[in-house]
Amino acid sequence: MGKVRVASFSLSLDGFGAGPRQDLQNPLGVRGLELHAWFQKTEVFKNMHDQSGGTKGIDNDFAVRSFENVGAFVLGRNMFGPVRGPWKDDSWKGWWGPNPPYHTPVFVLTHHARAPLQMEGGTTFYFVTDGIDSALKQAKEAANGKDVRIGAGVSVIRQYLSTGQVDEIHFAMSPVLMGEGEHLFSGINLHELGFAPVKTVVGESATHVLIKKR
Amino acid sequence: MGKVRVASFSLSLDGFGAGPRQDLQNPLGVRGLELHAWFQKTEVFKNMHDQSGGTKGIDNDFAVRSFENVGAFVLGRNMFGPVRGPWKDDSWKGWWGPNPPYHTPVFVLTHHARAPLQMEGGTTFYFVTDGIDSALKQAKEAANGKDVRIGAGVSVIRQYLSTGQVDEIHFAMSPVLMGEGEHLFSGINLHELGFAPVKTVVGESATHVLIKKR
Numbered sequence: 002m003g004k005v006r007v008a009s010f011s012l013s014l015d016g017f018g019a020g021p022r023q024d025l026q027n028p029l030g031v032r033g034l035e036l037h038a039w040f041q042k043t044e045v046f047k048n049m050h051d052q053s054g055g056t057k058g059i060d061n062d063f064a065v066r067s068f069e070n071v072g073a074f075v076l077g078r079n080m081f082g083p084v085r086g087p088w089k090d091d092s093w094k095g096w097w098g099p100n101p102p103y104h105t106p107v108f109v110l111t112h113h114a115r116a117p118l119q120m121e122g123g124t125t126f127y128f129v130t131d132g133i134d135s136a137l138k139q140a141k142e143a144a145n146g147k148d149v150r151i152g153a154g155v156s157v158i159r160q161y162l163s164t165g166q167v168d169e170i171h172f173a174m175s176p177v178l179m180g181e182g183e184h185l186f187s188g189i190n191l192h193e194l195g196f197a198p199v200k201t202v203v204g205e206s207a208t209h210v211l212i213k214k215r
Numbered sequence: 216m217g218k219v220r221v222a223s224f225s226l227s228l229d230g231f232g233a234g235p236r237q238d239l240q241n242p243l244g245v246r247g248l249e250l251h252a253w254f255q256k257t258e259v260f261k262n263m264h265d266q267s268g269g270t271k272g273i274d275n276d277f278a279v280r281s282f283e284n285v286g287a288f289v290l291g292r293n294m295f296g297p298v299r300g301p302w303k304d305d306s307w308k309g310w311w312g313p314n315p316p317y318h319t320p321v322f323v324l325t326h327h328a329r330a331p332l333q334m335e336g337g338t339t340f341y342f343v344t345d346g347i348d349s350a351l352k353q354a355k356e357a358a359n360g361k362d363v364r365i366g367a368g369v370s371v372i373r374q375y376l377s378t379g380q381v382d383e384i385h386f387a388m389s390p391v392l393m394g395e396g397e398h399l400f401s402g403i404n405l406h407e408l409g410f411a412p413v414k415t416v417v418g419e420s421a422t423h424v425l426i427k428k429r
Binding site (some may be wrong): 015034059176179187191198208 | 326412422
């Protein structure tokens with residue numbers, strides 16, 4: 002039986018997973034990109050974007066692990082794209098080009114139905130309109146014994162955390178003070194939900210923290 | 216001119232500086248002591264309590280630095296002792312015995328006047344009843360060019376932070392999920408207050424983060 006994981010999730014030192022005032026120009030909120038600077042330097046990220054180079058150290062190792070043994074992803078709609086409201090047409094196919102970096106079924110939470118979208122490389126986007134429980138159930142079935150990774154954003158992860166459906170969290174604490182934005186843990190009692198810290202490792206550009214269900 | 220510093224301040228991974236439900240049995244709140252486990256293992260802490268031994272690694276180095284070049288301390292009253300309300304008499308002289316580990320003037324914030332209390336080793340406790348600004352002003356004068364360290368607790372530090380009076384913060388992030396309690400940064404915008412991260416170092420039992428005014 003696979004686990005339900007949050008992995009390589011970027012946080013500021015003060016606990017924010019996204020900046021304030023998200024809009025189309027700032028899909029991660031103002032200064033939100035700074036949270037992900039560690040990831041953008043890695044070989045994993047460069048490969049995902051058909052670039053060569055990138056770092057191969059601790060940060061990259063954690064990024065590699067965040068994709069290992071993942072059989073399905075769940076994403077919030079804003080992580081899939083900038084379109085809001087009903088889909089006007091099927092022209093938006095994600096941020097990632099014809100061959101997205103998932104290579105598994107990906108369940109996108111949305112209020113607006115759309116036909117599944119098969120991409121190159123094994124990625125198929127399924128659009129789930131009946132809620133987080135249904136999305137996770139479908140993802141677990143699709144993962145077929147492998148892990149389900151809850152991708153992003155903050156509100157999706159908060160919903161799965163607060164309903165006790167996450168087994169393991171790896172967050173990457175970036176050397177950034179966000180000050181405002183979307184807080185990942187505020188009002189969520191991780192201790193009461195059964196989580197305990199497993200390890201902390203300082204990487205080249207972020208500090209990696211692993212917490213698991215006790 | 217000295218700096219105003221918060222140093223060796225213990226935080227949980229989820230940002231709490233004290234546990235919930237503080238009382239005389241749990242002066243740091245339920246499970247609050249877990250936040251300080253890293254410090255209690257150090258040589259600095261052992262020496263403060265007339266014990267030998269203790270670790271001499273990274274955690275201890277940060278603990279040492281938190282006392283270096285400090286010319287005066289400011290403490291909240293609960294950090295000084297468990298007495299609440301008016302002082303019944305002068306019998307309570309702090310948690311630390313006849314020779315407290317400060318060796319400087321210490322300004323204790325309280326609503327209840329009391330004569331200064333001179334201890335061995337250079338520590339004198341002054342009880343300040345006219346607010347945080349007065350306490351800091353007196354501490355700066357007493358520090359005579361050295362740093363003023365804002366000791367604890369969470370509410371005192373939050374007051375000095377949110378009024379922009381702190382120059383530098385070293386917090387020690389313990390591998391603990393508190394879940395509830397007193398959050399150090401909640402509602403305080405450290406970015407807007409001008410702080411930026413300087414470095415992160417993993418110690419033996421805590422991760423040390425240094426942030427300073429830009």
